[in-house]
Amino acid sequence: MDIDRIYLLCLGLCLCYGDEEENEQLPRPSISAWPSSVVKYKSNVTLRCWTHFQNVIVTLGKLHNSGYQQELRSAGKEAEFHLTNLQPEDAGGYFCTYRTVASHRRSEQSPYLQLVVTEGVEEGGGNPSRPSNSKLIILATFSCLSISFLFVSIYFIYRCTKQGSSHEEAPQE
Ligand SMILES: *[C@@H]1O[C@H](CO)[C@@H](O)[C@H](O)[C@H]1NC(C)=O
Numbered sequence: 001m002d003i004d005r006i007y008l009l010c011l012g013l014c015l016c017y018g019d020e021e022e023n024e025q026l027p028r029p030s031i032s033a034w035p036s037s038v039v040k041y042k043s044n045v046t047l048r049c050w051t052h053f054q055n056v057i058v059t060l061g062k063l064h065n066s067g068y069q070q071e072l073r074s075a076g077k078e079a080e081f082h083l084t085n086l087q088p089e090d091a092g093g094y095f096c097t098y099r100t101v102a103s104h105r106r107s108e109q110s111p112y113l114q115l116v117v118t119e120g121v122e123e124g125g126g127n128p129s130r131p132s133n134s135k136l137i138i139l140a141t142f143s144c145l146s147i148s149f150l151f152v153s154i155y156f157i158y159r160c161t162k163q164g165s166s167h168e169e170a171p172q173e
Contacts, residue, residue, distance in 0.1 A: 004111065027052045031096050038116045039086055047052075047081040049096035056098040056107075063093030063112055065090035083115075091117040159170065 033039075034046045038082060049058050051074055058079035062068035065078060072079040078100075093112035 003072045008072055014125060026098070026100070026105055026107035029058070029096055029098055029110045031094065031110040031113045033113055033115060037113060040117060040118055041088065042085055044084045045115065046081065047083065047094055047096075047113065047115075049081070049098070051098045053098070056100050057152070058096055058098045060094060061095050061109075063095065065092070082088050085153065088117050088119075091115050113125060117157070 029049050029051045032048050032050070034048060036045070037046045047060060049060065051058060054074070054077055058072050058074050059068040060072075060081045070081055072081065079096070081096075093114055094108045095112050097109050098107045117129050
């Protein structure tokens with residue numbers, strides 16, 4: 001949030017002070033994921049970057065990972081980045097920028113696209129959660145039964161002691 005504000009402020013200042021600057025940024029592109037931004041482990045996804053200009057060089061970047069970079073020459077006004085065999089570490093925020101071949105002007109960054117990689121149904125991953133769940137249910141049931149049994153016992157003990165000596169108070173609660 002704060003960074004966005006600072007960025008906007010800077011942008012405002014740049015626009016005010018640098019009207020004639022040649023490095024004025026191009027309009028920000030947009031980014032989308034196909035078939036979805038929530039994808040299964042080991043599946044594929046296509047990140048599509050839509051630019052406002054044709055035949056530009058599009059760069060795909062990743063948030064918190066300055067080393068990650070893919071470049072493509074766009075065909076028409078969009079570029080497609082194919083990510084295959086997705087791993088948990090592929091999840092995160094992606095964005096794209098573009099630059100024109102002729103003037104080398106850069107665009108602003110697109111908004112971030114949050115890619116989520118869900119865990120597949122693996123023999124190793126799915127099973128441990130099921131026994132722990134049923135263990136919990138058995139434990140809860142057992143606890144309930146024990147408590148019920150305890151109350152019934154107390155009730156009977158109370159009845160017996162009351163019958164045994166009606167003139168004295170029962171020692172148990
Ligand atoms: C993902 O892409 C690779 C390479 O293009 C392909 O071999 C594989 O079958 C694809 N996987 C799925 C789940 O579509």
